[in-house]
Amino acid sequence: xxxxxxxxxxxxxxxxxxxxxxxxxxxxxxxxxxxxxxxxxxxxxxxxxxxxxxxxxxxxxxxxxxxxxxxxxxxxxxxxxxxxxxxxxxxxxxxxxxxxxxxxxxxxxxxxxxxxxxxxxxxxxxxxxxxxxxxxxxxxxxxxxxxxxxxxxxxxxxxxxxxxxxxxxxxxxxxxxxxxxxxxxxxxxxxxxxxxxxxxxxxxxxxxxxxxxxxxxxxxxxxxxxxxxxxxxxxxxxxxxxxxxxxxxxxxxxxxxxxxxxxxxxxxxxxxxxxxxxxxxxxxxxxxxxxxxxxxxxxxxxxxxxxxxxxxxxxxxxxxxxxxxxxxxxxxxxxxxxxxxxxxxxxxxxxxxxxxxxxxxxxxxxxxxxxxxxxxxxxxxxxxxxxxxxxxxxxxxxxxxxxxxxxxxxxxxxxxxxxxxxxxxxxxxxxxxxxxxxxxxxxxxxxxxxxxxxxxxxxxxxxxxxxxxxxxxxxxxxxxxxxxxxxxxxxxxxxxxxxxxxxxxxxxxxxxxxxxxxxxxxxxxxxxxxxxxxxxxxxxxxxxxxxxxxxxxxxxxxxxxxxxxxxxxxxxxxxxxxxxxxxxxxxxxxxxxxxxxxxxxxxxxxxxxxxxxxxxxxxxxxxxxxxxxxxxxxxxxxxxxxxxxxxxxxxxxxxxxxxxxxxxxxxxxxxxxxxxxxxxxxxxxxxxxxxxxxxxxxxxxxxxxxxxxxxxxxxxxxxxxxxxxxxxxxxxxxxxxxxxxxxxxxxxxxxxxxxxxxxxxxxxxxxxxxxxxxxxxxxxxxxxxxxxxxxxxxxxxxxxxxxxxxx
RNA sequence: GCCCGGAUGGUGGAAUUGGUAGACACAAGGGACUUAAAAUCCCUCGACCGCAAGGUCAUGCGAGUUCGAGUCUCGCUCUGGGCACCA
Numbered sequence: 001x002x003x004x005x006x007x008x009x010x011x012x013x014x015x016x017x018x019x020x021x022x023x024x025x026x027x028x029x030x031x032x033x034x035x036x037x038x039x040x041x042x043x044x045x046x047x048x049x050x051x052x053x054x055x056x057x058x059x060x061x062x063x064x065x066x067x068x069x070x071x072x073x074x075x076x077x078x079x080x081x082x083x084x085x086x087x088x089x090x091x092x093x094x095x096x097x098x099x100x101x102x103x104x105x106x107x108x109x110x111x112x113x114x115x116x117x118x119x120x121x122x123x124x125x126x127x128x129x130x131x132x133x134x135x136x137x138x139x140x141x142x143x144x145x146x147x148x149x150x151x152x153x154x155x156x157x158x159x160x161x162x163x164x165x166x167x168x169x170x171x172x173x174x175x176x177x178x179x180x181x182x183x184x185x186x187x188x189x190x191x192x193x194x195x196x197x198x199x200x201x202x203x204x205x206x207x208x209x210x211x212x213x214x215x216x217x218x219x220x221x222x223x224x225x226x227x228x229x230x231x232x233x234x235x236x237x238x239x240x241x242x243x244x245x246x247x248x249x250x251x252x253x254x255x256x257x258x259x260x261x262x263x264x265x266x267x268x269x270x271x272x273x274x275x276x277x278x279x280x281x282x283x284x285x286x287x288x289x290x291x292x293x294x295x296x297x298x299x300x301x302x303x304x305x306x307x308x309x310x311x312x313x314x315x316x317x318x319x320x321x322x323x324x325x326x327x328x329x330x331x332x333x334x335x336x337x338x339x340x341x342x343x344x345x346x347x348x349x350x351x352x353x354x355x356x357x358x359x360x361x362x363x364x365x366x367x368x369x370x371x372x373x374x375x376x377x378x379x380x381x382x383x384x385x386x387x388x389x390x391x392x393x394x395x396x397x398x399x400x401x402x403x404x405x406x407x408x409x410x411x412x413x414x415x416x417x418x419x420x421x422x423x424x425x426x427x428x429x430x431x432x433x434x435x436x437x438x439x440x441x442x443x444x445x446x447x448x449x450x451x452x453x454x455x456x457x458x459x460x461x462x463x464x465x466x467x468x469x470x471x472x473x474x475x476x477x478x479x480x481x482x483x484x485x486x487x488x489x490x491x492x493x494x495x496x497x498x499x500x501x502x503x504x505x506x507x508x509x510x511x512x513x514x515x516x517x518x519x520x521x522x523x524x525x526x527x528x529x530x531x532x533x534x535x536x537x538x539x540x541x542x543x544x545x546x547x548x549x550x551x552x553x554x555x556x557x558x559x560x561x562x563x564x565x566x567x568x569x570x571x572x573x574x575x576x577x578x579x580x581x582x583x584x585x586x587x588x589x590x591x592x593x594x595x596x597x598x599x600x601x602x603x604x605x606x607x608x609x610x611x612x613x614x615x616x617x618x619x620x621x622x623x624x625x626x627x628x629x630x631x632x633x634x635x636x637x638x639x640x641x642x643x644x645x646x647x648x649x650x651x652x653x654x655x656x657x658x659x660x661x662x663x664x665x666x667x668x669x670x671x672x673x674x675x676x677x678x679x680x681x682x683x684x685x686x687x688x689x690x691x692x693x694x695x696x697x698x699x700x701x702x703x704x705x706x707x708x709x710x711x712x713x714x715x716x717x718x719x720x721x722x723x724x725x726x727x728x729x730x731x732x733x734x735x736x737x738x739x740x741x742x743x744x745x746x747x748x749x750x751x752x753x754x755x756x757x758x759x760x761x762x763x764x765x766x767x768x769x770x771x772x773x774x775x776x777x778x779x780x781x782x783x784x785x786x787x788x789x790x791x792x793x794x795x796x797x798x799x800x801x802x803x804x805x806x807x
Numbered sequence: 808g809c810c811c812g813g814a815u816g817g818u819g820g821a822a823u824u825g826g827u828a829g830a831c832a833c834a835a836g837g838g839a840c841u842u843a844a845a846a847u848c849c850c851u852c853g854a855c856c857g858c859a860a861g862g863u864c865a866u867g868c869g870a871g872u873u874c875g876a877g878u879c880u881c882g883c884u885c886u887g888g889g890c891a892c893c894a
Binding site for chain 2: 213214215220221222245246248329334339347415416541620622624625631679682686753757793794801806
């Protein structure tokens, strides 16, 4: 026997698998689509944390292959976006060059792991043949009125010099560069994601959708549905009305003022009626200059200005109340105006305290508590509320809403925190938005047959900062004819955001070379939905929301057959550095997979990352522990010497070993299914340790063991499989079945307890009867001495486990 | 503030969902082999008491339910993540 030499065998089998197309079994009856969130290739390459998810997906893919599924397991590159562009700016090279290099680095690294990808299906979002269909989807959205131009103020990153969507912010800062984001009004393309809010929320409960609660609740939160009422209030002193939204209509008799956001159009409209317009104007322009971050920071200190000269009228009691403009009310949510009830809302309470406004209680707690001098935000029973007094909050809300609807001054209303998707970026390295602006016809779609609108070469990639992309400088690209009227037209120069290509890429793997459609209908129906999707939790409210939105749209236009794209979603837990911090160049604690593979081999690294702990948990890397995985593989390798096959003897059955093997078949299969790779491997270790203790191991047992370990350590399993004399790949084999009879223990250790404390244990037959167990227990010296002269009150017997004597 | 998690030896973690707490590994210590080292193999390894048999305590803290709680209930503490002036 030669020594276990991962370097040699790993290269050998990677070549073999690729040449033989071992994984391309696409004509089986059952299908399984295993997908990873595709990487953004960067020049730096991978650290050991990146491949963890890919290893898990590959393990499951190989397991499914062995179970007789056709497995689709592709990989590709999400390559548009800022890092490549910033590199291009710095080095004055085309981002294409940088992207190609990065892809090569990544691909080489991934190949070292021996993943079972079908590289013939490789895609790249920057490939015109790919983004042609990204543009096609945009045109469809435009056609259905779901892509529109807007001039609302949006998040603007002054450093990246581009507009951003809400999903692109972190703590009010640019997610990319950390700069504080400003509000800047500018022309931009927006996708009407809010039209899908209800479905994006409700379909999270789709039967069979197997998503972790963590991710589901994050999406629910982000969508932020709330139910309430919207109603209008007359403004006395001006012929205007203000609409407000509230989820607590029951507190309406406690309203003592109202507030509009600084962006509210009513301010401009009532200009003539306002005694202190100048003061208001100063406040409005000041608050507009505040960054999102500053506005949040100001939380503690509420600011605002009364709009003198006008009053609003509470429709429920006709009361005339003051109106304020204050930036604690957000322009973009609800109606941008609220009724203020300081007694029952914390923000209104703070504001009223500061401006010395009346605080009037209208709801009393239905539990015993003195609320005077405090804000009370729970439901309760109404007080000081006219005919509604005495009613419970919920009933009162319903009655009041009905009254509003009857008077035709209000309606029941659902609101969402989620906004429409700001879809244009004033940058170079993205898909061109396929629109032509015509003076006569307005924005006109580029005809489908002219797709893709290719990204032209430019001399300068630097963003202009003016709200125009660098593309605007290429006049012979920009200037074109209007497809509608044939007159002069100008191309849209904004590009799509990073998230565009990734919002539908999983469909393209199914049919990557189709030039007639983004995906062939029949093939789509064959493969969708994705059965397993693995990736980082940081995408819960970005990529996963966008992709679901596009998928639902594609479903509506008949391009796909399923409502939801991803059936099972699992998030991968981070691998931290050995010091417990995040791996980062900044800390100098990055571990490179190339070095680990060089030292221990890809199989040991794969086994270690699956063994290190629960898959979704963040765990620190430990190079020491990789040794353990390596030793395990060596031990498994050595077992080949114990097979009778190698000795030419007659095969001998070993009941104990056979039973353990069948237990292992059961456990490993179930554990892979449930993403409990750590315990699956531990069981394989137990079996290996048992093999080690035997003189000889039946070749049949060893062969089955090799199949069990093959999803985790494919190279080694394949090599040993060949050594057993097989000509075909181990991945053409069938996952073994366990015999339920064999996994039953014949003998168990019965636990003898007195009052729940263990006093003795006995080897007994597994199917021991209660009577027999009692007899044995009462005969035990240790039990006897513990019972002594006390009375036995009852005896509890748990079959196959324990007997407990209560005294 | 709101939502979702987590807390078990020196370390990573197991525990069939209420039934032997610490599987499997890593580290550490001791031993075998060796001129020596590496590799490998064997033993010890939660704490305390005891020569031993054995006993007591122990799953973040405090109560409770139960014959029996790491697991269930209530109340806390710490901690990771997400959202956040969303009316």
